[in-house]
Amino acid sequence: MEEMVKVASSESLKPGLGLLVRVGEQRLAVFREADKIYCVDDMCPHAGASLAQGTVCQGVIYCPWHQWGFQGKDGKCVTGSIWHVDSYRVVEKDGAVWVSISPSDDK
Numbered sequence: 459m460e461e462m463v464k465v466a467s468s469e470s471l472k473p474g475l476g477l478l479v480r481v482g483e484q485r486l487a488v489f490r491e492a493d494k495i496y497c498v499d500d501m502c503p504h505a506g507a508s509l510a511q512g513t514v515c516q517g518v519i520y521c522p523w524h525q526w527g528f529q530g531k532d533g534k535c536v537t538g539s540i541w542h543v544d545s546y547r548v549v550e551k552d553g554a555v556w557v558s559i560s561p562s563d564d565k
């Protein structure tokens with residue numbers, strides 16, 4: 459059964475910007491863009507930057523260091539790399555953001 463964890467209040471997610479959250483030992487980056495919310499692993503697979511310090515534009519999360527882009531919906535890299543980040547299902551309800559702690563498998 460899928461386990462959802464409350465990671466943030468709705469108001470703490472600012473449009474276009476990332477928010478670093480922790481679930482146990484995991485560091486996750488959460489982004490809001492229009493009516494969508496994305497959650498991916500925080501660590502960029504290129505050189506370890508925090509993706510939560512990046513931005514999101516048209517569904518793509520951009521790393522702050524070298525601008526690799528990862529699709530928010532599935533974590534696939536869109537800037538040529540074979541690398542990806544895990545993505546997680548997100549639900550917003552009752553003024554809070556909830557994340558499924560199992561990676562989404564729609565890669």
Ligand code: FES
Pocket residue numbers: 502503504505506507521522523524525526
């Ligand atoms: S550390 Fe993310 S693109 Fe280089």
